Amino acid sequence: MRMWELFRERPLALVAAGFLGFVSIAVLIGPMGLAYDYAQTDLELGLSPPSWANGHYLGTDILGRDLLARLLQGGRLSLLVALVATAISTTIGVIYGALSGYVGGRVDDVMMRIVDVLFSLPYLFLVLVLMALFAEPEVVEPVIRLLRLRPDGAMAEWLRGPGVRLVLLFIALGAVSWLTLARIVRGQILALKTEPFVEAARAAGAGTWTILVRHLLPNASGPIIAYTVLTVPSVMLQEAFISFLGLGLQAPQASWGALVYEGVQAMSIAPWLLVFPAGIMVLTLVCFHVVGETLREAYERRP
Amino acid sequence: MGGYIFKRLLLAIPLLWLILTLTFFLVRWAPGKPFLRERAIPAEIEAHLDRHYGLDKPWYVQYANYMRGLARFDFGPSYRYPDVTVGEIVRHGLRVSVPIGFAAYALALGLGLPLGVLAALRPRSVVVRAMMGLAVFGVVTPNFVLGPFLVLFFSLTLYWFPPAGWGEGRHFVLPVVTLSAAYIAYIARLTQSGLQRALAQDYIRTARAKGLRPRTILLRHALRPALLPVLSFAGPSLAFLVAGTVVIEKIFAIPGLGHFFVQAALNRDYTLILGIVSFTAIALIVLNLLMDIAIALLDPRIALGKGERV
Numbered sequence: 026m027r028m029w030e031l032f033r034e035r036p037l038a039l040v041a042a043g044f045l046g047f048v049s050i051a052v053l054i055g056p057m058g059l060a061y062d063y064a065q066t067d068l069e070l071g072l073s074p075p076s077w078a079n080g081h082y083l084g085t086d087i088l089g090r091d092l093l094a095r096l097l098q099g100g101r102l103s104l105l106v107a108l109v110a111t112a113i114s115t116t117i118g119v120i121y122g123a124l125s126g127y128v129g130g131r132v133d134d135v136m137m138r139i140v141d142v143l144f145s146l147p148y149l150f151l152v153l154v155l156m157a158l159f160a161e162p163e164v165v166e167p168v169i170r171l172l173r174l175r176p177d178g179a180m181a182e183w184l185r186g187p188g189v190r191l192v193l194l195f196i197a198l199g200a201v202s203w204l205t206l207a208r209i210v211r212g213q214i215l216a217l218k219t220e221p222f223v224e225a226a227r228a229a230g231a232g233t234w235t236i237l238v239r240h241l242l243p244n245a246s247g248p249i250i251a252y253t254v255l256t257v258p259s260v261m262l263q264e265a266f267i268s269f270l271g272l273g274l275q276a277p278q279a280s281w282g283a284l285v286y287e288g289v290q291a292m293s294i295a296p297w298l299l300v301f302p303a304g305i306m307v308l309t310l311v312c313f314h315v316v317g318e319t320l321r322e323a324y325e326r327r328p
Numbered sequence: 329m330g331g332y333i334f335k336r337l338l339l340a341i342p343l344l345w346l347i348l349t350l351t352f353f354l355v356r357w358a359p360g361k362p363f364l365r366e367r368a369i370p371a372e373i374e375a376h377l378d379r380h381y382g383l384d385k386p387w388y389v390q391y392a393n394y395m396r397g398l399a400r401f402d403f404g405p406s407y408r409y410p411d412v413t414v415g416e417i418v419r420h421g422l423r424v425s426v427p428i429g430f431a432a433y434a435l436a437l438g439l440g441l442p443l444g445v446l447a448a449l450r451p452r453s454v455v456v457r458a459m460m461g462l463a464v465f466g467v468v469t470p471n472f473v474l475g476p477f478l479v480l481f482f483s484l485t486l487y488w489f490p491p492a493g494w495g496e497g498r499h500f501v502l503p504v505v506t507l508s509a510a511y512i513a514y515i516a517r518l519t520q521s522g523l524q525r526a527l528a529q530d531y532i533r534t535a536r537a538k539g540l541r542p543r544t545i546l547l548r549h550a551l552r553p554a555l556l557p558v559l560s561f562a563g564p565s566l567a568f569l570v571a572g573t574v575v576i577e578k579i580f581a582i583p584g585l586g587h588f589f590v591q592a593a594l595n596r597d598y599t600l601i602l603g604i605v606s607f608t609a610i611a612l613i614v615l616n617l618l619m620d621i622a623i624a625l626l627d628p629r630i631a632l633g634k635g636e637r638v
Contacts, residue, residue, distance in 0.1 A: 163359030
């Protein structure tokens with residue numbers, strides 16, 4: 026209810042949220058309504074500019090693949106990676122920050138010092154190393170055995186194909202994006218834990234876990250949600266960065282970052298290959314930002 | 329102050345060890361072998377190569393060798409570029425990457441700070457508001473999108489600058505602008521909000537009431553606390569800057585450290601990967617240490633453990 030009023034006061038945020046909804050629906054059901062598959066090549070129609078006549082509304086790439094179909098498929102991958110990695114990083118960040126803030130004292134000092142230090146590491150380099158070296162069958166087969174998957178089942182096949190790189194992206198990006206959230210949550214918990222209602226809960230016999238999960242975290246949900254929304258574009262950006270360098274998903278799977286790179290290579294002869302992927306990606310990033318900032322302002326102004 | 333610096337140093341050393349060890353094992357545990365390619369090489373030759381590079385030794389010997397080499401700044405031979413050591417490649421890449429990074433950093437501070445100050449002092453001016461609006465865009469537009477569009481416009485349409493390459497002054501402009509754009513925007517916004525907060529403080533009102541000139545108030549009293557968030561951002565921004573050069577060098581075909589790193593990752597050139605990551609980690613940790621000391625000099629509360637880090 027309050028959320029709705031918040032967005033009604035800010036038309037820009039409403040437009041941004043609407044656009045994100047539109048993009049999500051488009052990438053989910055859009056590919057079904059298209060005449061072309063994202064991997065389908067047509068060498069005679071290579072590099073054809075956007076046209077209504079031949080049905081390639083956004084043109085084709087050098088192999089004659091339909092750009093719109095690739096954009097929608099790429100959006101699926103970009104959003105999927107961004108959302109899953111954000112979910113992982115939010116989980117880590119909330120648990121880490123809550124523990125640090127709640128336990129306090131020495132432990133808090135050390136835990137926050139670690140966060141300070143991690144902030145300044147070249148962790149994107151480590152993610153790149155991980156992506157470059159570990160997307161190999163030698164890694165996949167033991168995992169398939171470990172999870173007791175059927176070796177010829179669909180899941181195992183998926184892991185051997187595009188799955189391994191997706192899973193690596195989830196884990197790697199999720200593991201490096203939780204720092205800011207941990208700081209925020211810690212600050213919130215630190216402020217909340219001296220409130221009378223926490224003491225009341227403790228007096229009533231509630232354990233640490235109950236106090237954290239039932240009393241403290243729900244009261245910190247505003248900032249947690251806001252920063253989670255702000256994490257999505259930053260993870261998306263990192264995934265695009267990795268794919269742009271050619272270390273992300275492999276063709277014909279291509280996220281928006283990889284499409285931008287293909288566009289860069291062809292931009293002097295086929296500018297549409299750069300303009301559309303870059304445009305949709307930047308717009309999506311901006312919209313996530315606007316929505317996230319709106320949520321953040323809303324809780325910061327609350328008395 | 330001395331105690332504070334000592335404590336930071338004590339923290340930096342185990343951190344350095346941690347990151348170097350982590351990288352070593354990450355690369356060592358990676359599946360596949362350095363000399364494995366599409367065409368198989370005879371087992372005897374592979375064994376010979378392994379022996380030559382010390383890969384037949386147990387892991388702790390390799391680890392000790394690696395650490396001993398690092399201490400002497402010797403990163404060993406490259407597995408893919410014959411006749412060149414990793415140290416030479418790193419040095420070669422640095423000669424290209426460091427000027428770009430420094431120029432971008434200088435540009436970011438040189439434009440971002442004045443813009444932020446202006447925005448805080450004249451919040452109603454149309455020009456300033458237009459610039460700050462642009463800054464929002466600058467923060468979210470990835471450099472690998474900005475770079476190609478600059479090329480499309482300034483190189484392929486106006487023919488002002490070359491689209492790629494390295495060696496002359498003209499090659500310098502577009503990469504540096506691309507790399508610094510986000511930082512200009514970010515620093516301007518940090519300065520603006522910091523200065524606005526500082527100008528609203530009571531001691532500024534006192535200074536005004538005392539009859540100090542506006543310039544003195546701004547430079548002597550308001551700017552110092554306003555710059556703390558900017559300095560705190562400087563540390564993490566270095567790490568992002570390093571990541572940024574990787575992309576910039578790819579877009580503009582510049583033979584810098586980032587270029588070699590991506591090539592090494594794609595080629596599975598283990599010693600080169602290890603060398604570049606180790607070197608970057610060392611450089612970042614040292615620079616961050618210096619940055620922390622600078623912040624503590626500006627804000628003595630931090631060294632006393634009372635300052636709230638922004």
